[in-house]
Amino acid sequence: MTTLEQFIITRQQEREGSGAFSKILRDLGLAGKLLSFYLRRASLSGLLGELGLTNIQGESVQKLDHLANTLLIRLLSQNPHVAGLASEEEEHILPANPEGKYVVLLDPLDGSSNIDTGVPVGTIFSIYRRISPLGTPCSEADFLQGGRAQVAAGYILYGTSTLLFYTTGEGVHGFTLEPAAGEFFLTYPHVEMPPKSTYYSFNDNQLHEWEPSLQRYVADLHTRNRTSAKPQSLRYVGSLVADFHRNLLKGGLFMYPGTVQKPEGKLRLLYEGYPMAFLAEQAGAKATNGRQALLDVPPSKIHQRTPLFIGPAEEIDRIHTFLNTNVPVETL
Ligand code: P6P
Numbered sequence: 001m002t003t004l005e006q007f008i009i010t011r012q013q014e015r016e017g018s019g020a021f022s023k024i025l026r027d028l029g030l031a032g033k034l035l036s037f038y039l040r041r042a043s044l045s046g047l048l049g050e051l052g053l054t055n056i057q058g059e060s061v062q063k064l065d066h067l068a069n070t071l072l073i074r075l076l077s078q079n080p081h082v083a084g085l086a087s088e089e090e091e092h093i094l095p096a097n098p099e100g101k102y103v104v105l106l107d108p109l110d111g112s113s114n115i116d117t118g119v120p121v122g123t124i125f126s127i128y129r130r131i132s133p134l135g136t137p138c139s140e141a142d143f144l145q146g147g148r149a150q151v152a153a154g155y156i157l158y159g160t161s162t163l164l165f166y167t168t169g170e171g172v173h174g175f176t177l178e179p180a181a182g183e184f185f186l187t188y189p190h191v192e193m194p195p196k197s198t199y200y201s202f203n204d205n206q207l208h209e210w211e212p213s214l215q216r217y218v219a220d221l222h223t224r225n226r227t228s229a230k231p232q233s234l235r236y237v238g239s240l241v242a243d244f245h246r247n248l249l250k251g252g253l254f255m256y257p258g259t260v261q262k263p264e265g266k267l268r269l270l271y272e273g274y275p276m277a278f279l280a281e282q283a284g285a286k287a288t289n290g291r292q293a294l295l296d297v298p299p300s301k302i303h304q305r306t307p308l309f310i311g312p313a314e315e316i317d318r319i320h321t322f323l324n325t326n327v328p329v330e331t332l
Contacts, residue, residue, distance in 0.1 A: 004029050004164065004175045004184035011168075020081035020101055021127070021151065025166065027079050028125055029175075029184055031072050032156035032164050035109070035123065036177060038067060039158045048116045056091040056303065064115050065089060068108035068123065076104055083130045084138030086302050088271055093302065095137040102151070103128050103142045105271040105302075110155075111239025120159035122241025125166075126275040127152040143270065143302060147295030153275030155241045165191070165245070167282040172248070193285040194251030195312050199235040201243045201254040209259035214290075217322040240267065244276050244310065248283055253311030255319075257290060264305040269297060273306045286316040290323050 008022045042048050042064055053061040069089040076082045076096070083100030086093045088107045104127050111121035129151055132139040154166025162177035164184050174188025200221060207215060225231035235252065237243055243254050258265040267273055277287030277294035287294040287310040297306060309319055 002186040004186070007173065007175075007186055011170075021168075023081055024076070024079055024102055024104065024127060025152065027075050028123075028154075028156070029164060031075050032123065032162060032184070033177060033182060034071060035068055035156070036158055036162040036179070039064065039115075039121070042115070055089050057088065059112070061089070062109070062112045062115050064121075065109050065112050069106075072106055072108050072123070083132075084142065086143050086271065088268060088303070093138065093140055093143055098135050098137055100138075101130060101134065103130050103138055105143060105275075107268070107271045110241050110272065111237075114237065114239050114242075119237050119239060120157055120242040120245075121239050122158060122245075123156040124241060124271055124275050125152075125154055126150055126271055126278075140302065144299045146299055147269075147274035147277055147297065150274060150278050153278040155245070155275070155279075157241050157245050159242060159245075163188075163245070165248075165279065167279050169278075169282065172279050172283045188249075191248060191283050193248050193280065193283045193312060195284070195314060196230075197232050197247075197252050197312055197315050198230075198250045199247055199252030200232050200311075200315075201234070201236045201247060201252060202256065203236060203238070204234075206257075206259055209261065210257050211260075211323070213322045213325075214257055214319070217319055220318075220322070240272055240276065244279075247311060248279070248285075251312055253309070253315045253319075255309045255311075256307065257309070258307040262305075263307075265307040267306060267308045269294075269304045269306040270299060270302060273297075273308050276308070276310055280310050284313070285311055286313045288316055288320065290319065 008025050012022045047063050051061045051063050051066050055061050081100045082096045084095045084103045086105045107124040130142045152168045157163045165174040172191040175184035176187040177184050256267050273294050280287040289307045
């Protein structure tokens, strides 16, 4: 019966941490509790549907997107240890406390297209130690340090239960919210992704737009399934957090490749790809953009997109083989 707070403080004491970082994680946990409360009542309280605004991405803003973004920004901006924030919903970085030592990137409510249909959605976060001088406003460079500079990353999944999974580079640990107590309890210590895929996850409506070598990988996957004693099942709900979480626990490949028209794909490098890649590598899995480890892909702008392949090392290595060499069709 270890709460998130106890878990964080114990590790902080073991590392003689100042507690600054712990307070940020605690605030993210508080945001998760509050958002869980609002999401579960959304259809009872007129919070479903569109707000009538368009965000920086050119997407229609859902009411709950706006609520999640506003709540997280207000909560984290008042944390003295947060120097600034970046959010999928905000065009520019948001300087907060000049004395803060950390910056936080957010996808406040990932999976928006599912909000009104009861399919799980999630919050994704990624935390860096600032590199700009303490006492000054944070700079964009603080957010563009690259995936391997993350000091923490994680997500909150609003599903059949509310779960918070995170890593600080010492494994992946998961917590379940007990609403009656208003506490997250440690329920998934030291999570590792199974080395074999039970599932594969991608949006089939784009298959014809993918590069031929990737289409050959999918054909090979189907061929393997036909003869396998344990064929992999397609599971794709269209919420990255939900799809990733299921694959993290059961073993599975998630991919959102680029297409000829959109070679950079759809997903965002800084607040979707990097945090999920950090978690994946900490769970013994791999994440790439099809050519290199995702955490090594250099960032250039806050809302940069990236192709994303994330799953068991064996499957990712197989994809790389297909993508980086032309496998003759007759071998399939
Ligand atoms: P598509 C949700 O809108 C999201 O950003 C991710 O959570 C999800 O993996 C992806 O888009 C789904 O995109 O094009 O398959 O609907």
